[in-house]
Amino acid sequence: MKRVGVIGASGYSGGELLRILAGHGGVEIAHAISRSHSGRKVHELHPNLRGVLGIEFEDLPPEEVAGDCDLLFTAVPHGAAMDIAPRALDAGAMVVDLSGDFRFKDTSVYERYYGIDHSCPEVKAVYGLPELHREEIKKARFVANPGCYPTATILGLAPLIKEGIIENERIVADAKSGVSGAGASPSATTHFCMANESVLAYSPAAHRHLPEIEQELSSLGGSVKVSFVPHLVPVNRGISVTLHCFLRKGQSEEGVRRLYERFYEKEPFIRVLDVGEVPRLSAVRGSNFNDIGCFRVDMERGRLIVVSASDNLVKGAAGQAVQNMNLMLGFEETRGLRSIALHP
Amino acid sequence: MKRVGVIGASGYSGGELLRILAGHGGVEIAHAISRSHSGRKVHELHPNLRGVLGIEFEDLPPEEVAGDCDLLFTAVPHGAAMDIAPRALDAGAMVVDLSGDFRFKDTSVYERYYGIDHSCPEVKAVYGLPELHREEIKKARFVANPGCYPTATILGLAPLIKEGIIENERIVADAKSGVSGAGASPSATTHFCMANESVLAYSPAAHRHLPEIEQELSSLGGSVKVSFVPHLVPVNRGISVTLHCFLRKGQSEEGVRRLYERFYEKEPFIRVLDVGEVPRLSAVRGSNFNDIGCFRVDMERGRLIVVSASDNLVKGAAGQAVQNMNLMLGFEETRGLRSIALHP
């Protein structure tokens, strides 16, 4: 049994980490850290854990948690992680960070999009998307877990960029996310009456996840520019990205689909659907799958439509973090991640 | 008092017509036609009309309804309208048709996208988008009311096409509609458990509303091609279209906004929002307004984001039909259409 800790265990990603780790079997949750809820049972905030996980939130410094654990998850806001993660690494633990602080090769991009200075640009993490970086992750002590939007978007575009069949600087990614993606803190935006019966574009020109998408895709095939617009839709969980691509030349729909199938043939968590089949959120809700489908070609307009979907809290956050942990600690990659989605 | 009739009064558009006409003040609802519900009180299907409109559904031939009315609304499925509307016109009534049967200048486009032969290509209607065709509508006896997606999409793009500032053949319109847009008939798609907690792209390469959008926009500024993908989102009413445009050259956000303000300055039902403000469905729910906003420019990627939203059953269907009726019968254009949206 390996010992793990979660720093920032009271939020949605933190709670989801506890849910998945509690059913993992190969790890013990040694510490669930939450400064503001220290002393309360974890099930007071995450009622699904009642009778399943009896521990309490604690307020301990990163060094102490790290000293007692093999691996830490940091599920804290950006800006906070850049303080915590290096201290945990120095104290000897492996770290999977779920914030945006260590996702960028070029720190200046981070500073521009997040609007804050980076305190430790010299600390580098591996970008934790196993489908692109599995071998590096296996050897890493420090992994930056991708954002929910980038996971679904990069996975949906990677085969196209790799093959070079679309106009890389004219990609449109129109994304729709469940409200849990906005976090557990109450706000005007997340008030039920504002989010319900609504669909709302936000950060349409400069969302923080945009440069992360372009960084990863560019490494697969030259300069890539994405017109990325995220939307909040009135669902709890799930992310769906509609990718509008302009084809360089004619393609058959089945040919495009096969290209995805080949690219992902050994991937345990990528499902390539049939031509015309659009991923449903209920097919991924609560699971670590990312489904990719549609593959519609409209040659009159020279375009290709692909849709990529996953659960923003699982493959888009906690599930992928556990997938990275499995790779780092030498567990089978799918361990703890085989639960089937809830449909309906 | 003018006398009006609604053929196809039991569906959502039909019910919405009854709601709006019941509060109009200048018209009397002489007939509400529904073959399958003939003899039942209209409030049995539309419970909001209890105590407001005491009439029953009838099953009468179009000629008889037309002979007793100044104007008819045909809110029947496509294919059925091409039989009914000409008979009503011949019998002397004006007609506003809410189906797709008469929206196309080129009948072959209709036949290709709707997959049926047109029985009367010689019967021509005016395309009922007052913001583009007001003067023709005033003189028309027969108006083809636009679809919900085209209304929001065309209104959101018209000023850009007119000014020629975007790449007309690279437009992406990613649309999200409430489920009422799929009609009142129960189906697997409209089952609560399938539509709830879901967002689903459909007809991604060949939606019937696409050629209607391109027809109207092309008439404003040369060949226009739109990558249009509609989605069902879990809301009852409302449509929101995110328009991803590639700019021909640099533009200021405020400059783009002013362009819209000028284009729509005399329009009673178009509201141009501030730069950065995204239209909310709650600002248009139940009202005849179409709100246009966002106006974000990202020159690094050469793109402009505009969002256009309305209530698919009002400005996208019944409200616009009454607006057309007002123009055709000489009422003030806003009569019966001044009700304020329900927020939240």
Place this chain on the structure above:
Amino acid sequence: MKRVGVIGASGYSGGELLRILAGHGGVEIAHAISRSHSGRKVHELHPNLRGVLGIEFEDLPPEEVAGDCDLLFTAVPHGAAMDIAPRALDAGAMVVDLSGDFRFKDTSVYERYYGIDHSCPEVKAVYGLPELHREEIKKARFVANPGCYPTATILGLAPLIKEGIIENERIVADAKSGVSGAGASPSATTHFCMANESVLAYSPAAHRHLPEIEQELSSLGGSVKVSFVPHLVPVNRGISVTLHCFLRKGQSEEGVRRLYERFYEKEPFIRVLDVGEVPRLSAVRGSNFNDIGCFRVDMERGRLIVVSASDNLVKGAAGQAVQNMNLMLGFEETRGLRSIALHP
């Protein structure tokens, strides 16, 4: 034209008052008071009012608003109203208070259920339920507008209490409210992800609206005790109360229904449905109607089921407040309140 003001205009009830008053025709909205949003356009918080109501929120003392108005609405939290209302009355304006501060004949009941001392027990208001107190309201200068739960519950039970056909001390009122009833302030309870896909009982033994219900019903027919449990359900607007009553002796369902019809025969905003027909929220959403139906008798268990429903922001708050205003200022009672519900 009468001049009216709204104190507490930024919340949901305040916004709904502005929506209804803006379409009233007989009044001018002289002041919309909000300390925290002073200087902002009202449509920045209530986007449905854009292009409809151009005024700004102001921060003025009650006396000043009262001095400039014929009637004030106080839509502020309980505790705050007991300070503001008397000052406005003293300054010469009529007042309709939407808080709980002046709804109780017995101030000690208020103090017990609200947990605060009442600063002016000598100031008395008429309980503003027109169906029970119309003549008093017409003569009143100060009206305490009922809560949303009491409105639907009292209206659903009044004919039964009056006739004495049920066990008055064994009444169960199981109520379900949309989340707008919890107010516009963000909180853990109103976070989308907590309220969505959820139904949650709250304050099951001591909700503040309970004594208000018992006070009014007892005045109709002796001691009444209600087991009242409110629930939050994932809808924006609407309240539905299922009344489980134990019959003193056998009754026919149609007989019970007629009893309601007689009791409410002259009421413009009460609709008595058919036996077996259950009120739908879509039949009242956005309207001032309160629908009452079901009327199922199960003599094997000696019980009667009645369901009462309305829009919590209209008949349950702002609409009823305007109805009271109409009575107080001598307008026709239904003025500004004839808009038809949005279905679906």
Place this chain on the structure above:
Amino acid sequence: MKRVGVIGASGYSGGELLRILAGHGGVEIAHAISRSHSGRKVHELHPNLRGVLGIEFEDLPPEEVAGDCDLLFTAVPHGAAMDIAPRALDAGAMVVDLSGDFRFKDTSVYERYYGIDHSCPEVKAVYGLPELHREEIKKARFVANPGCYPTATILGLAPLIKEGIIENERIVADAKSGVSGAGASPSATTHFCMANESVLAYSPAAHRHLPEIEQELSSLGGSVKVSFVPHLVPVNRGISVTLHCFLRKGQSEEGVRRLYERFYEKEPFIRVLDVGEVPRLSAVRGSNFNDIGCFRVDMERGRLIVVSASDNLVKGAAGQAVQNMNLMLGFEETRGLRSIALHP
């Protein structure tokens, strides 16, 4: 490995059985029977099973399925089960029936509430609520799985009836269910636009689940009469029952809670919450837990409020059926049923 089959595998309960059985580990799904979908992959209807369960729906007679299986689940409409189950039993398989056909000791009660004749009143099943009938179930070859409403309601009331502390003939059970409880067939009631933004009482005086509740509770403590009213609320999954009870004499809240704790102390799937804590649907969604909480006493009105909640498709249907299977086949009772609920 035991071999099991599911007859009626295309509905929601059938799909949920496949989901749970696919992760069970001790059984092989030998047959998934669906006449109307025969030949299609199960993931075409249950997209969550893609990549997890590769079998196809078949159309085989019960005898053939039974001959090839140790145990069958019949998840077919009432009326159909009374034909299928006896044939499967005769062919040598054990059967867990999810319909209402075999839940009643007194067939005449069935015939009265379901409105059809029973074709084989001599075939008797054990009522499959393990918390009340575990030892009988272990020995049974034929188990009638309880309905979703009865499961939550009986579990919520059993300790009170057993102790005799409430008025047994004055119990009110006001229940709210997610729409999946109404089945997968499209209908006017389950249309998204009708169920969304709605809460609707149905079958208020004679729901089919009512006699099942009274049968089981009466066996614990004399004549029991329940005023049971079910409601549809706009959520996919989950059932919550608010129990309004009249106390025979004063009780402390903590005392009532302890009574539940003792009654259920060895139960793996019953969680007794703290006084004042109300069960959340997100705490049980996708899990086999039934949570019971609230325990509010209001002695002024002599009443006690208890709330009981579970996932209608899991503990209310497929999960409980697998729990019964585990008991019948000698597996550990919790096998395949340990997955943790999805919160949020």
